[in-house]
Amino acid sequence: MFSLILNVVGSLFHFYVAARLRRVEPLRRRVGARAWWVGVIVLWVLYLAGVRIGDEELDWRWWPGQFAMMWLGITFLMTMCLLLADLLTGFGWWVRRRVASTALGIAAVGGVLLCAFAIFQAARAPVVSTHEVVLEALPAELDGTVLVAMTDLHLGAQRGARWMAGRVEQVNALSPDVVVMVGDQVEGRPTGEDRLPAALGGIRAPLGTWAVTGNHDFHGDLAATLAEFEAGGVRWLRDGSVELAPGLVLSGIDDIGRWMRQGGDYAAGLGEVLDRRPPGASILLSHTPAPGLVERAAEKGVDLMLAGHTHGGQIWPFGHLVARQFPPVVGEHQVGGMTLLISHGAGSWGPRMRLWHPGEIHRMVLRSPG
Template sequence: MFSIILNVIGSLLHLYVASRLYKIGPIRDRVSLSAWWLGAGAIWLLYIAGIQLGDEALDWRWWPGQFAMTWIGIQFVMTLCLLVADIVTGFGLWWRTLAPRLIAVAAAAGVILSGFGIYQAMRAPGVVEHELVLKDLPAALDGTVLVAITDLHLGAQRRSGWMQQRVEQINEIAPAAVLMVGDQVEDNPIGDAQLAAVLLGFKAPMGVWAVTGNHEFYGAVDTTIAEFEAGGVRWLRDKKVELAPGLVLAGLEDIGSTMRRDGNYMGGLDALLPGPPTNTATILMSHIPAPPLVDNAAAKGVDLMLSGHTHGGQIWPFGYLVKRQFPLLVGAHKVADMTLVISRGAGSWGPRMRLWQPGEILTLTLRSAQFTGRGASQVASVAKQ
């Protein structure tokens, strides 16, 4: 069903963009109508073939699949720009002599924005720092630094070489622990023999911990888990662990499939945290920041909840649509006495494009209310791109 939807949407975008571009004088003067549509048809067939092959393939199918997903992203951005020109000129009903020039300007803007979006997705994710006061954090742990990284989407687009760069980037921060908050893979286990050695390169005395995201379950989840465990990553699947005396890290199994079935996805949290913790700071990792789950976690006395999944919308203006389901879209938010931090993620899904929402890695500096005398509601963040 998903590929059918992409086929329809992508075909319509492709048809619209191709028809508008042929209105540009230099193109129309130099290329015959039949040659133009023959070329447009060939690109459309390649797009359809790529969608059918899928963008997560790790063999020769990689390039048509990646082309298809990137092409639909480019067509979307181009459509936004060309629509502005069409609306201004009434789709050619007025300003007839000016319309082709405005279409040319809009097309150029679409190309530039698409290129910038691809650059944003391909460049190294920035580091965003948050300083967080946890009311029950022991004074001895004041200043503890954690790193949270989510939505890596390792697979055809990003493999062990890209991950090696992220390990080096994170090690420069010198965190006590590394927290991987779901969607470590695009769909399937990546089957990269170098991955385990790369992951073993993390330097984090309190360990490297992970929870599943919805994408882990689109492939062989147990194999993916084994691949990361070989690299020293420990998974929290509705489990919790004491990172240090007075600091507990809890992890929820992904709730995505239960949400899609309109089922009750509170069971994991209720079993994991049956009541408010006593004199213990609790950090909860849950890939999807579903509003009822967030409220329930706050009611249970969780100090800090970490999530991803939303990508911050990834490509404008999708953030407005994502926000309808996840009102707290990205960044740090206070929910009662709990702080919720939602990351845009380090990778990308679908088109390797990010428009106004660059990838990020989170640095979390924990502060004790006992030590500082500050209220638990205080949170500060600063971006270092």
């Protein structure tokens, strides 16, 4: 069903962009109609083939799969720009043909620049976002503890061990006491890279590196994904808690996405996890910041909740759609006495594009009260 939706939506974007660009006079003069439409059909067939093959494969199928996802993102942004020009000119009915053509040409140039910027934002290294968070029960001797969080790495087809090694360098430069990975470590299946455990093992954090699962981690061989991260020294919190230091507790839950799709009480298990935790300042890792779950965590006395999943919408204006299901889409929020921090994510999903914000890594300095 998902592939069918991509086929239909992507085809609509593709042919709309092709038809509107055909009305730009410089292109019409330089490219004959037959050559133009043959090229359009060839690109369309390549797009359909890429959707069919998928964008998660790690062999030769990577190329058509990645092309399909990128082409979908490019034609979407181009459609937005060209549609704006069409609306302003009444699709060429309200103004002279030359004026409409010029407007479409300007929109096309703007669309190309917008696509280039979105690709740059996704390809660049994640930015570091710094926060100071007061935890009411944090002992004074742990004041200044540094926690670094990454989420939505989506390692696999788009990013591998080499990219992860760069993120490890970024993390180590932040002098963390503890590092957490908040779900969607892989794109949907284990990376299978021998170099990944070595890259992960380079993280220097005296209180350890901890992770929880995300929805994409369940799409492939979960056991193999868990194992390859464990080989790099990453410890998983699967509906459990650990005392990082006397008075500082880290809890983590498995991703709740499958329970949300089934319409059950996806927050039911959270109470059991938190009821079993040791006493102290409480940090919760949950990949999905679902309504109900967030409020339940605040009611249970969690001081800091870290989440991802939304990507901040990744490509504008999808953030507005994401907000309908996850009202706090991204950023720092106060829910009762709890701080909720939702990340844009360090990687990306689907088209390797981000508009407007780049990926991010969070550095949090934990403070005791007073």
